[in-house]
Amino acid sequence: MAGTTTAQVLSSVRVRRLIIEQSKRAHVGHIGSALSIADILVALFSGTVDPEVDVFILSKGHAALAQYCVLAELGLMTHQTLDTYCGDDTQLGVHPDHTLTGITFSTGSLGHGPSLGAGVALAKRIAGKPGRVFVLMSDAELNEGSVWEAVMFAGHHKLDNLTVILDNNGQQALAPTAEVINLSAIDELVARFGWACRRVDGHNVDALTAAFDARAPGRPLFVIADTVAGKGVSFMERQVKWHYLPVDDAQFAQALGEIG
Amino acid sequence: MRKQFVSTLIDIADHDDRVVLLTADLGFMVLEPFAEHHPDRFFNVGVAEANMMSLAAGMAHEGLIPFCYSIATFASMRGYEQYRNGAVLHQLPVRIVGIGGGFAYGTAGPTHHALEDIALMRVQPGVGIVAPADDGQVDRALRDHYARPQPMYLRLAKETASHPELAGRFRWGRLEVIGDGDIAIVAIGSMTGVALEARRRLHAEGIQTAVAVAASIAPAPTEDLVALLSSKNACITIEDHRPVGGLGSLVAETIADHGMGVRLVRCGVTDPTGETTGSEVFLRRRNGLDVDGLMAAVRRVALVPA
Numbered sequence: 001m002a003g004t005t006t007a008q009v010l011s012s013v014r015v016r017r018l019i020i021e022q023s024k025r026a027h028v029g030h031i032g033s034a035l036s037i038a039d040i041l042v043a044l045f046s047g048t049v050d051p052e053v054d055v056f057i058l059s060k061g062h063a064a065l066a067q068y069c070v071l072a073e074l075g076l077m078t079h080q081t082l083d084t085y086c087g088d089d090t091q092l093g094v095h096p097d098h099t100l101t102g103i104t105f106s107t108g109s110l111g112h113g114p115s116l117g118a119g120v121a122l123a124k125r126i127a128g129k130p131g132r133v134f135v136l137m138s139d140a141e142l143n144e145g146s147v148w149e150a151v152m153f154a155g156h157h158k159l160d161n162l163t164v165i166l167d168n169n170g171q172q173a174l175a176p177t178a179e180v181i182n183l184s185a186i187d188e189l190v191a192r193f194g195w196a197c198r199r200v201d202g203h204n205v206d207a208l209t210a211a212f213d214a215r216a217p218g219r220p221l222f223v224i225a226d227t228v229a230g231k232g233v234s235f236m237e238r239q240v241k242w243h244y245l246p247v248d249d250a251q252f253a254q255a256l257g258e259i260g
Numbered sequence: 261m262r263k264q265f266v267s268t269l270i271d272i273a274d275h276d277d278r279v280v281l282l283t284a285d286l287g288f289m290v291l292e293p294f295a296e297h298h299p300d301r302f303f304n305v306g307v308a309e310a311n312m313m314s315l316a317a318g319m320a321h322e323g324l325i326p327f328c329y330s331i332a333t334f335a336s337m338r339g340y341e342q343y344r345n346g347a348v349l350h351q352l353p354v355r356i357v358g359i360g361g362g363f364a365y366g367t368a369g370p371t372h373h374a375l376e377d378i379a380l381m382r383v384q385p386g387v388g389i390v391a392p393a394d395d396g397q398v399d400r401a402l403r404d405h406y407a408r409p410q411p412m413y414l415r416l417a418k419e420t421a422s423h424p425e426l427a428g429r430f431r432w433g434r435l436e437v438i439g440d441g442d443i444a445i446v447a448i449g450s451m452t453g454v455a456l457e458a459r460r461r462l463h464a465e466g467i468q469t470a471v472a473v474a475a476s477i478a479p480a481p482t483e484d485l486v487a488l489l490s491s492k493n494a495c496i497t498i499e500d501h502r503p504v505g506g507l508g509s510l511v512a513e514t515i516a517d518h519g520m521g522v523r524l525v526r527c528g529v530t531d532p533t534g535e536t537t538g539s540e541v542f543l544r545r546r547n548g549l550d551v552d553g554l555m556a557a558v559r560r561v562a563l564v565p566a
Contacts, residue, residue: 098349098350104321105317105321105346105350106345106349106350107345108345109341109345112314112342112345112346115310115311115313115314115315115318115342116314116315116317116318116321116346117318118311118314118315118318119314119315119316119317119318119319119320119321119322119326120318120319120321120322121318122303122315122318122319123318123319123321123322123323123324124322126280126300126301126319126324127322127323127324129322145310146308146310146311146314146342149306149308149310149311150311150314150315152306152308153305153306153308153311153315157303
């Protein structure tokens with residue numbers, strides 16, 4: 001973390017266990033999406049994101065549980081607060097709320113993050129302020145036209161303080177993304193709009209960290225993180241149904257056993 | 261009004277470097293002076309209103325005050341959800357500048373007629389809505405209120421306008437009342453000229469009216485409305501907008517909320533879809549939103565005993 005130190009070392013295993021435990025306690029789904037981004041968040045918040053000057057936007061708001069768990073692991077949220085997830089009178093809904101410390105923008109409607117991030121990045125440039133902007137989005141969000149408006153804008157304006165990370169897990173709510181809107185050459189598409197593009201294993205924290213650092217002057221950075229929805233729990237991996245389902249007692253025990 | 265907006269905004273931006281102007285590729289022969297004065301704070305984002313609204317939210321989060329310029333229909337509708345989840349939800353100082361409220365883009369046809377924009381903005385919490393009557397109000401409203409912390413919608417007419425009776429007065433959450441009489445005409449900014457002319461002619465017929473200019477739609481001028489209507493036999497609202505959700509609804513809600521017994525007639529756009537198009541003058545006349553139409557509405561209530 002540029003200029004700062006992290007009190008605790010983030011562990012993907014710890015974050016995944018928390019995701020399963022909170023999903024079970026609250027009896028809510030979106031588990032597959034949260035597990036998909038666990039390693040990306042661990043990489044981002046283990047030194048890449050400087051909370052003093054950087055801005056992080058979770059465009060795929062439905063995976064906010066993963067971000068809550070990271071905030072709790074970093075000591076930025078108490079575990080008592082985490083235990084209010086999806087209860088009554090809580091700030092911790094399925095989708096993130098900006099009134100919560102550590103959350104910059106409320107999200108949940110897909111395709112907003114890249115434009116919000118481009119706005120923050122442009123404002124930083126205008127005001128001569130330091131810091132990078134990181135947007136984590138899902139591959140299904142590529143269906144949204146507003147994403148491409150932002151991709152065109154950020155490329156044209158050479159917003160090299162903007163990084164978009166694509167959680168490329170190949171799944172969306174009803175079907176595999178390739179069956180819904182098949183985009184086979186995302187890297188070529190974004191490169192043509194003036195972005196630098198890196199493609200990495202989205203579950204390799206060191207590779208992710210290196211990709212986030214591999215910036216190119218005058219180009220926003222697009223990191224395609226190849227991931228597996230439900231990563232770490234065998235019966236959830238690459239299963240569309242785990243976009244929605246909560247776990248029962250037997251599944252809960254098996255999931256924790258596999259995560260370790 | 262567009263040119264007054266740009267002229268005042270240049271002046272404000274000279275003294276406040278937080279002000280930036282975004283346009284979704286509109287404003288030919290209008291925005292150029294701003295772009296020349298402040299090239300580093302002018303961005304044509306392209307024909308991409310949804311992106312413009314989220315960009316603005318992001319910029320406002322970083323401390324800037326972005327003005328988002330387009331024709332009122334596109335400005336208020338194409339990025340509506342981005343505005344709702346961005347500027348409104350986070351209460352950020354994003355300003356939507358909708359040009360050509362009502363039928364201002366007459367012959368351009370129904371895709372360009374902004375007849376629901378006020379209604380859409382009114383239902384969003386914490387949004388200031390300003391519909392000035394003339395250039396003087398544009399200047400006053402901008403200078404006094406451009407830096408307010410909440411989001412704002414400015415509904416501007418295309419052409420220049422000046423009503424000496426207003427003398428450039430604009431107050432946040434207030435009405436500007438001109439004259440007095442048994443009947444109140446409450447006009448949205450853009451209908452002020454029609455209302456004032458109807459008032460003059462009705463006076464000659466022996467019917468006395470007070471014209472209340474509602475340029476601050478939100479916050480609603482509730483106290484002023486209650487005070488005004490408590491001494492009136494009848495109230496006519498006039499707006500170049502659908503009768504649902506706009507000024508007429510606002511006045512109806514105020515009357516109901518305060519248990520008032522004043523008779524209300526709401527004049528608004530009642531054309532069904534699929535009608536022919538034409539000039540602003542023609543379209544207003546067809547909907548009874550011209551001087552003759554308003555006078556006829558006032559006469560009808562004036563003839564009925566209270």
